[in-house]
Amino acid sequence: MFKPGRPKAVLHLMDSEHRKLVRLAEDARTPRDIALRCNIVLTCAQGVTNREVARRIGVREETVGKWRARFVQEGVAGLCVPSRRNHGGRPKPVLSLSEDERLRLEEIKKVGPPSAALLSTVLLASASGLTNREIARANGLAEHTVGRWRARFLANRLLCFGADGLPGRPRARLGVLAE
Incomplete structure (x- = not known):
């Protein structure tokens, strides 16, 4: 037929x-x-x-x-191509760095205190395209911690580092500068 x-x-x-x-x-x-x-x-x-x-x-x-x-x-x-289907949830915002921000983060990573160096490492890895999970595993952090740090940086850029180069909540650490 x-x-x-x-x-x-x-x-x-x-x-x-x-x-x-x-x-x-x-x-x-x-x-x-x-x-x-x-x-x-x-x-x-x-x-x-x-x-x-x-x-x-x-x-x-x-x-x-x-x-x-x-x-x-x-x-x-x-x-065997990966599925392009959206698996739900809000998409991760792209973290792109200006050349000045990249240089500043590299400097903090090398000479800053350990907490600032870790934050810089996480932000540089995020900008390179690694996932929160990959970054967390490589640095011994919780995945949600990487997500929080990424979000805080996207909202405040380099203000997430205080005047002394330490990471922290910008408004609490910088006082007048953050207003």
């Missing part, structure tokens, strides 16, 4: 691809979205329609078509 619509991409698996897809789909350490993509391709390789694959797996036909085509074009590597 003729079915209208675009022809589906022909999908043939080599033994090595099949083994790799099965391994990824069954490994508990594989992210769920990638395991799902592998299962889609494995089911497509059985020669069934996108509609039938979607019904069996519980996804939309468009999703099946997308990952079938991606696999045909790019192979297994095309399935």
Whole structure:
């Protein structure tokens, strides 16, 4: 029976691809979205329609078509791209530093007291694009502490360091200067 619509991409698996897809789909350490993509391709390789694959797996036909085509074009590597889906929550503000701020933080990091050096290290790492979790683990801090320091710096820039170079709450430490 003729079915209208675009022809589906022909999908043939080599033994090595099949083994790799099965391994990824069954490994508990594989992210769920990638395991799902592998299962889609494995089911497509059985020669069934996108509609039938979607019904069996519980996804939309468009999703099946997308990952079938991606696999045909790019192979297994095309399935392993990270999901761009928003996982909720407020996005982290970008922390970018001016050259003057970067130089000042580098100076504090080298010659400042340990607490100021740690704050400088965290801020420089944040500006380099590391996540709060990565920074916290590398410096023995709690993740929420890194988030607080980042937010405080974004709100007050270098005022989060007092006149003596020590970190602290700007309004409490700087008094008249912060008003």
